[in-house]
Amino acid sequence: MSPHRSLRDAGEFGFIETIRRDFGGTARQPGELGIGDDAALVRCRGRSVLSTDMLVEGTHFSLDYFRPAELGFRALSANLSDLAAMGAAPVAYLVAIAAPPGCPVDFLHALYRGMSEAASPAGMRLVGGDTVRGERLTLSITVVGETGAGKPVLRTGAKPGDLVVVTGEPGWSRLGLSLLSNGRPAKPSGWRREAVRRHLVPVARWREGIAAAGSGAVTAMIDVSDGVLPDLGHLVEQGGIGARLDTASFPISKPFRSAASALGEDPLAAFLSGGEDYELLMAVSPKKMDAFRVAMTPFPCGVRAIGTITDSPGVFVRMPDGRTVPGEAMPPGFRHFGSG
Amino acid sequence: MSPHRSLRDAGEFGFIETIRRDFGGTARQPGELGIGDDAALVRCRGRSVLSTDMLVEGTHFSLDYFRPAELGFRALSANLSDLAAMGAAPVAYLVAIAAPPGCPVDFLHALYRGMSEAASPAGMRLVGGDTVRGERLTLSITVVGETGAGKPVLRTGAKPGDLVVVTGEPGWSRLGLSLLSNGRPAKPSGWRREAVRRHLVPVARWREGIAAAGSGAVTAMIDVSDGVLPDLGHLVEQGGIGARLDTASFPISKPFRSAASALGEDPLAAFLSGGEDYELLMAVSPKKMDAFRVAMTPFPCGVRAIGTITDSPGVFVRMPDGRTVPGEAMPPGFRHFGSG
Numbered sequence: 001m002s003p004h005r006s007l008r009d010a011g012e013f014g015f016i017e018t019i020r021r022d023f024g025g026t027a028r029q030p031g032e033l034g035i036g037d038d039a040a041l042v043r044c045r046g047r048s049v050l051s052t053d054m055l056v057e058g059t060h061f062s063l064d065y066f067r068p069a070e071l072g073f074r075a076l077s078a079n080l081s082d083l084a085a086m087g088a089a090p091v092a093y094l095v096a097i098a099a100p101p102g103c104p105v106d107f108l109h110a111l112y113r114g115m116s117e118a119a120s121p122a123g124m125r126l127v128g129g130d131t132v133r134g135e136r137l138t139l140s141i142t143v144v145g146e147t148g149a150g151k152p153v154l155r156t157g158a159k160p161g162d163l164v165v166v167t168g169e170p171g172w173s174r175l176g177l178s179l180l181s182n183g184r185p186a187k188p189s190g191w192r193r194e195a196v197r198r199h200l201v202p203v204a205r206w207r208e209g210i211a212a213a214g215s216g217a218v219t220a221m222i223d224v225s226d227g228v229l230p231d232l233g234h235l236v237e238q239g240g241i242g243a244r245l246d247t248a249s250f251p252i253s254k255p256f257r258s259a260a261s262a263l264g265e266d267p268l269a270a271f272l273s274g275g276e277d278y279e280l281l282m283a284v285s286p287k288k289m290d291a292f293r294v295a296m297t298p299f300p301c302g303v304r305a306i307g308t309i310t311d312s313p314g315v316f317v318r319m320p321d322g323r324t325v326p327g328e329a330m331p332p333g334f335r336h337f338g339s340g
Numbered sequence: 341m342s343p344h345r346s347l348r349d350a351g352e353f354g355f356i357e358t359i360r361r362d363f364g365g366t367a368r369q370p371g372e373l374g375i376g377d378d379a380a381l382v383r384c385r386g387r388s389v390l391s392t393d394m395l396v397e398g399t400h401f402s403l404d405y406f407r408p409a410e411l412g413f414r415a416l417s418a419n420l421s422d423l424a425a426m427g428a429a430p431v432a433y434l435v436a437i438a439a440p441p442g443c444p445v446d447f448l449h450a451l452y453r454g455m456s457e458a459a460s461p462a463g464m465r466l467v468g469g470d471t472v473r474g475e476r477l478t479l480s481i482t483v484v485g486e487t488g489a490g491k492p493v494l495r496t497g498a499k500p501g502d503l504v505v506v507t508g509e510p511g512w513s514r515l516g517l518s519l520l521s522n523g524r525p526a527k528p529s530g531w532r533r534e535a536v537r538r539h540l541v542p543v544a545r546w547r548e549g550i551a552a553a554g555s556g557a558v559t560a561m562i563d564v565s566d567g568v569l570p571d572l573g574h575l576v577e578q579g580g581i582g583a584r585l586d587t588a589s590f591p592i593s594k595p596f597r598s599a600a601s602a603l604g605e606d607p608l609a610a611f612l613s614g615g616e617d618y619e620l621l622m623a624v625s626p627k628k629m630d631a632f633r634v635a636m637t638p639f640p641c642g643v644r645a646i647g648t649i650t651d652s653p654g655v656f657v658r659m660p661d662g663r664t665v666p667g668e669a670m671p672p673g674f675r676h677f678g679s680g
Contacts (some may be wrong), residue, residue: 031387037495038425038563039391047371048388049380050467052482054436056474058387085378092618096394096480127390130480134396138438140480143394155377223378252518277650 007108008101018029022109023116025125033127040127042092042144049145049152051082057137065184068107070200071139072114078225079143080122080204081278085223086152087213088145090206095141098134114201115141123183139307147322148246152214156238158220158283160311164232164243165292167205168301169251171267172198174274178263202278209280215295217288227275228306229327232315235256235283242314244324245272245307259294272317278309283309313325344363347448348441352471355445362449363456365367365465373467380467382432382484389492392421397477405524408447410481412454415472418565419483420462421493421618425563426492427553428485430462430546434480438474455481455540460545496578499559499624500651504572504583505632507545507620508563508641509591511600511607512538514614518603531599542618548639549620555635557628567615568646569667574613575623582654583665585612585647612657623649 007015010128020035033041055075066074076093083090096113099108116126124143176199179185179192188196205223212218221233236242252267260267284305286291296303315327347355362376373381382388395401395415405451406414416433423430435455439448455559456466464483514538519525528536545563553559562571576582592607600607624632636643655667 033492033494034567038422038561039389039428039483041426041487042388042390044384044388048384049379050382050432050434050482052434052436052468052470052480054438054470054472054474054478054480056438056472056478057637058475059438059473082378086381088379092390094390094392094482096482098390098394098396098478100398128392130392130394132394132396134394134478135398135476136474138394138396138474140392140394142390142434142436142482143379144388144390147381151379152373154373207531210380214437219376223466272407 006101007099007103007104007276010105010223015131018105018109019112023112023126027154028125034125037130037192040092040094042127044091044144044146046147046149047152049086049088050142051079052140052142053079054138054140065180066200068110069114069117070241073201075114075120075139075141076118077202077204077278079120079141081223081225083143083145084204084206084209085221085280086145087150087209087221088152089148089210090124090143092125092127092144093119093141094127095129095139097129098132098136098138100135101133102325103137112250117205144152150214151301153218153221155220155222155234157311158241160236160241160309161286162283162309163286163305164221164245164288164307164309165229165282165284165303165305166224166251167254167303168277169210169256170228170277170279171256171270172276173202173276174270175256175259175263175265176200178265191255194255195259198277199236204278205280205301208296208301210296211299212280212282212292215292217284217292218282219285220283222281224277224279224281225275226288227273228281229272229315231281233327234307235281236313236315240313242310242312242316243307244310244316247320249304249306252304346441347439347443350445355448356471357444358449359452363452363466364526365467368465374465374466380432380434382467384431384484384486386487387492389423389428389487390482390483391419391641392480392656393419394478394480394523400661401459405520406540408450409454409457412451413458413541415479415481416455416458417542417544417618419481420458421545421563421565423483423485424546424549425561425620426485427487427549427561428484428492429465429550430485432484432559433459433469433481434466434467435469435479437469438472438476438478440475441473442486443477447636452671455588487544490553493558493561495560495562495574497509498575498581498649500581500649501626502559502623502649503626503629503645504585504649505570505622505624505643505645506564506591507548507643509593509596510568510578510617511596511610511614511618513616514610515596515599515603515605516540518605528652530655531595535594535599538617545620545641548636548641551635551639552622552632555632557624557632558622559625560623562621564617564619567613568621569612569655571621573667575621576649576653576655579651582650582652582656583647584650584656584658585623586658587660589644591644
């Protein structure tokens with residue numbers, strides 16, 4: 001394959017054949033079918049779990065600092081994170097892509113490689129897609145999971161008294177974006193490396209999601225794609241409930257603080273409103289907290305209780321100075337169409 | 341809802357809520373879940389059947405003559421047609437869309453209405469999606485079907501001696517495009533109405549696909565999206581087989597001939613290379629032709645044997661003058677990235 005071949009040179013079918021060969025994966029089970037027919041055939045145990053996302057160059061990412069493999073990795077992780085938030089097991093994915101005819105095949109190949117690198121450890125195979133011409137690079141991924149014998153965890157279900165629990169350290173992605181917007185560091189180390197990594201190649205918490213759902217302790221779950229505060233807002237949208245968070249319990253490490261300080265970011269704002277971390281945010285029944293902790297022991301990202309579900313609407317945050325601030329007074333998360 | 345509200349005014353969540361309310365559908369079965377969580381939950385009997393497509397304004401459609409509801413209808417039909425070509429039963433769909441922030445909500449609402457109008461008769465529900473900002477209207481639909489207890493029909497499987505059978509009259513869509521490219525007629529009647537309808541709001545042959553697969557007579561199937569010749573090429577790609585078509589048996593009606601003549605199109609070329617008709621092209625075992633005919637009786641589109649699968653590679657067409665011409669000598673189908 002010449003390094004300078006474009007999509008136009010390769011042709012639609014030639015390109016698809018390359019992708020099928022290199023990333024198409026093989027059937028897990030008899031009767032399954034991947035790329036090459038009108039549709040793919042997949043066996044899902046229990047219910048099928050489905051989610052789709054679209055990323056547009058300029059809106060969702062900039063090729064100034066995303067390498068194509070990173071872009072693919074991150075896009076697939078974002079979708080995998082949606083399966084994680086249901087406690088579903090990953091099965092397969094489909095990729096629809098629009099690209100300019102002059103787009104180098106190598107660039108697109110790296111993009112698919114990145115997706116494959118995020119998907120393979122989760123046992124997901126690329127089973128289908130579409131490749132079309134478009135002026136702007138646009139990527140739409142659909143992921144398929146299965147509930148198996150387990151029970152999926154929904155966004156609704158949190159009860160007053162439940163603990164609000166988060167995996168890892170949300171906010172790193174925001175710090176990474178802040179760092180990268182001033183140009184990509186050549187050989188980042190320390191907090192810079194962590195921030196860059198967490199923004200460019202975040203790892204979805206699919207193992208943690210399955211374990212959390214399997215513990216039977218989690219009453220509601222969502223992934224942190226918009227930010228801790230906006231996503232917590234989704235968990236308490238129904239049933240007249242709310243939440244109270246305590247900043248003293250936030251998992252904000254020393255490197256996180258150093259990063260925020262060096263970048264002129266408020267660490268609390270980064271944690272609460274950063275978004276795109278693909279951590280998991282859950283409500284956990286306090287009576288089953290022990291079972292939950294045991295289930296989460298294998299995972300180095302850690303889990304932390306950062307607050308409690310309350311019996312009246314609204315999210316409130318107890319600040320370091322002792323004041324309690326309504327969530328709306330905190331910095332807003334990223335809103336796709338708003339001006340804010 | 342004000343008629344002049346834009347996506348920017350409505351906001352991402354406001355728009356999604358409108359779509360969920362109007363087109364989100366309800367769960368068919370206990371344990372299913374539609375729009376509103378991290379992922380959708382769907383019960384598929386047998387294997388899950390999955391296909392995804394992407395349409396980009398300017399590449400795949402022009403808003404000069406497509407009304408938004410028609411665009412939605414056609415896009416969904418194209419995907420439904422992929423399920424039809426497997427003999428799968430439709431279950432659900434997901435829609436990822438990129439639109440400019442200034443895009444009127446009414447326009448997008450009509451687009452979703454069109455999708456719903458194509459999907460509802462097939463029992464499909466909108467269960468999820470994504471709405472993002474992008475300069476060009478871009479639509480990515482993923483459809484989910486189920487094999488049930490039946491056996492899906494693949495592209496591979498045709499055997500020498502099988503009859504090549506097609507539903508309906510492929511080529512109308514091409515004639516419609518030809519008509520519309522000179523401006524949309526105000527109140528089309530006769531062949532003009534048929535041509536416009538078949539290009540703008542084609543109905544996918546999902547009922548026919550299920551019946552054909554259920555007859556046990558169909559050894560291979562594909563939908564006519566690229567054109568009869570290119571898609572027949574896919575059916576004979578493997579196993580060293582080919583096909584021989586006879587133009588004398590083509591289902592070319594008098595209105596089709598009138599349309600082609602008035603539009604300066606060759607009716608044979610329109611039939612063989614038109615594409616985007618979403619008819620079904622099959623190989624049918626001659627021994628089971630009776631069972632096949634019985635299974636297809638309920639469908640007014642009709643089925644027609646137009647040729648035979650042969651035991652050597654290549655597709656050949658017997659012309660009205662008695663000459664036999666290789667398929668490659670016929671006009672090429674639409675190629676996404678090529679210059680041809």
